[in-house]
Amino acid sequence: MSKPKLYIVKIGGNVLDDSEALQQVLFDFSQLSTAKILVHGGGKIATRLAERLGVKPEFHNGRRITTAEMLDIAVMSYAGLTNKNVVARLQSFGVNAIGFSGADGSLILSKKRPAEPIDFGFVGDVEKVDADLLKKLIDLNLTVVFSAITHDGNGNLLNTNADTIASEIAIALSEAFETALLYCFEKPGVLLDGDDDSSVISELPHPDYKNLVENGNVHSGMLPKLENCFHALQAGVAEVRVGSALMLTDSKAGTRIKL
Numbered sequence: 542m543s544k545p546k547l548y549i550v551k552i553g554g555n556v557l558d559d560s561e562a563l564q565q566v567l568f569d570f571s572q573l574s575t576a577k578i579l580v581h582g583g584g585k586i587a588t589r590l591a592e593r594l595g596v597k598p599e600f601h602n603g604r605r606i607t608t609a610e611m612l613d614i615a616v617m618s619y620a621g622l623t624n625k626n627v628v629a630r631l632q633s634f635g636v637n638a639i640g641f642s643g644a645d646g647s648l649i650l651s652k653k654r655p656a657e658p659i660d661f662g663f664v665g666d667v668e669k670v671d672a673d674l675l676k677k678l679i680d681l682n683l684t685v686v687f688s689a690i691t692h693d694g695n696g697n698l699l700n701t702n703a704d705t706i707a708s709e710i711a712i713a714l715s716e717a718f719e720t721a722l723l724y725c726f727e728k729p730g731v732l733l734d735g736d737d738d739s740s741v742i743s744e745l746p747h748p749d750y751k752n753l754v755e756n757g758n759v760h761s762g763m764l765p766k767l768e769n770c771f772h773a774l775q776a777g778v779a780e781v782r783v784g785s786a787l788m789l790t791d792s793k794a795g796t797r798i799k800l
């Protein structure tokens with residue numbers, strides 16, 4: 542018997558930061574007729590909140606260093622304001638959305654990243670996703686909305702990259718579902734030329750990706766995103782695409798990642 546389809550859709554910081562773009566992506570998400578899970582980031586919003594609160598955001602090679610103060614802000618911003626806004630908007634579209642961090646129901650357990658070679662602070666690497674509980678929530682017709690916060694099982698919350706949360710959830714649910722992992726961001730796909738939106742690469746197999754990295758066509762946030770994509774495919778996720786909200790209504794939109 543074939544498995545039921547499950548969409549895991551991740552929305553990035555620039556989309557969350559643009560009220561109209563967010564409304565469109567959430568509406569399109571609400572129209573998916575199969576089971577679905579939403580994962581959101583919000584790095585940009587947390588950085589702005591930190592600045593407003595007089596906390597200096599710190600980064601190493603573009604990746605956030607989560608100090609104790611920054612962790613508090615991340616929890617307030619991701620698991621609080623952003624998560625609840627997304628849930629409320631989905632409710633307005635008739636989706637029975639329920640917002641969680643990884644600590645809720647212990648849905649995502651993580652481990653604090655070692656301080657060597659670089660100390661990223663209170664950052665968690667995903668150890669376990671409770672696929673059974675997620676499946677039960679899906680069976681209840683609930684649409685889970687995850688923020689980028691997990692826990693270590695010892696009472697500590699940890700900041701966890703939202704792209705990684707999305708790929709680990711997709712992997713954990715791939716036994717029970719035919720999983721489609723969609724990374725929605727502000728561009729139409731992986732671009733050959735970052736400044737030219739018409740240069741979308743429609744299919745990206747791993748050898749081509751390696752060439753793009755060598756030639757500098759793919760850089761910064763797109764590097765870990767694509768690493769998550771290939772990891773997900775290797776671990777049994779059926780379909781992985783990167784692109785704009787158009788992917789939710791058009792199966793040909795965005796960049797299809799291949800092994």
Ligand SMILES: Nc1ncnc2c1ncn2[C@@H]1O[C@H](COP(=O)(O)OP(=O)(O)O)[C@@H](O)[C@H]1O
Binds near residue numbers: 732
């Ligand atoms: N070849 C490429 N095509 C598209 N975007 C790219 C490319 N190389 C680097 N990028 C950058 O990657 C960013 C997306 O990564 P990131 O900011 O982590 O996404 P998200 O908004 O999902 O968190 C884009 O905003 C863009 O600046």
Ligand SMILES: CC(=O)N[C@@H](CCC(=O)OP(=O)(O)O)C(=O)O
Binds near residue numbers: 555604701
């Ligand atoms: C550990 C880590 O990288 N945490 C991310 C979580 C938010 C996120 O992933 O947001 P985007 O998807 O909008 O980038 C951060 O604090 O920036």
